[in-house]
Amino acid sequence: MDVKLVAKEFSPTEFVQFHVPQIDEDEIRSVVETLKSGWLTSGVKVKRFEEEFARYLGSRHAVAVNSCTAALHLALEAIGIKEGDEVIVPTMTFTASAEVVLYLKAKPVLVDCLPDSLNLNADQLQRAITSRTRAVMPVHFGGQPCEMAPILEIARKHHLCVIEDAAHALPAKYRDQMVGTIGDITCFSFYATKTITTGEGGMATTDNPEWAARMRMMSLHGISHDAWKRYAQEGSWYYEVLSPGFKYNLTDIAAAIGIEQLKKCNDFAAARSNVAAAYTKAFSSMPEIRAPVCAPENQHAWHLYVIQLQLEQLKITRDQFIEALKERGIGTSVHFIPLHLHPYYRDTFGYAPDDFPNATEAYRRIVSLPIYPRMSDADIGRVIEAVRDVAQQHRNP
DSSP states (O other), rough: OOOOOOOOOOGGGBBSSOOOOOOOOHHHHHHHHHHHHTOOOHHHHHHHHHHHHHHTTTTTEEESSHHHHHHHHHHHHHTTTTTEEEEEEEESOOOOOHHHHHTTTEEEEEEOOOOOTTOOOOHHHHOOOOOOEEOOBBGGGGGGGOOHHHHHHHHHHTOOOEEEOOOTTTTEEEEEEEETTSSSSSEEEOOOTTSSSBBSEEEEOOOSSHHHHHHHHHBBTTBBGGGGGSSTTTTOSSSBBSSSBBOOOHHHHHHHHHHHHHHHHHHHHHHHHHHHHHHHHHTOOOOOEEEOOOOOTTTTTSSSSSEEEEEBBBOOHHHHHHHHHHHHTTTOSSSSGGGGGGGGHHHHHHHHGGGHHHHHHHHHHHHEEEOOOTOOOHHHHHHHHHHHHHHHEEEEE
């Protein structure tokens, strides 16, 4: 993808935001139709969204909920995680991946990442397994699928469930297999920055009918199946609480957005891939920048485009690099502050920076650049030129 580079002096009003969601008239019309229908909460639109999402991925079951965090919590509850159990989680992730383990009074056991993809290191996984380990949660960082073959081999050997955190990984493929059809349960996010959005929302996919039924029931107070129908003509006021559940259901308003977004998922993914290709082409000759890797046999979802600064080549820190980009009108972020560096995980479990050297070192270097379908060639060019300008200005002699 060829983009036009622009001048280095920018107006503050021309700020390239880190992310802008792609919401069109289709989504607006679908929401208005739902509002006019009089049915706003979980109903037929949610059911339709689940069915179409499962069909898109090739999964037997899909359970729509109000966040990926909720999906992860329900997944762990469905497989029977309980107090005293251990779940292996990468330290290079958002806190939701680990906090859901704590919801169930189990212990998140952190492992280091690979230095290039920043995905879970399968060698570290093997070393982290104990007699209390019940599950492993690979996180597909940035949309790059984890190396699932060794992870699954280790998990099956030790009779562990594999719960995939695929918040970043729609649509992604591992060796021609869609993420969402590989592990035991896979959890997706429809947050505003994701490939498709419902504003807030999530989905859990699985081929196991018992787990799907459990997650669906527990997503709405543990009430008996299709409890929402009690307000419909074909329903009944009578319901039973089968287990103390949660309030995690998705609304029909959100599902109305999701149904339309899903139709465009491939186009959105292609647009993200084009942005990533333009960045990689531009940065490949820059010694100050290490572009993200993409295994050729996999399909990257490009939720994030995370560069690693080669700080040895620069006279400034990562934080100063970010500030310099901001001054040039470029919005950025950092994904992520590794969990072991946060006060809660550090103080509760006694983790130290040296315990996870790859993640600790990567954190000093990583910068997430804007990547989304609404970016114009001019936007992409401005990001590239700003990165080049900062790198050249602060290059070590």
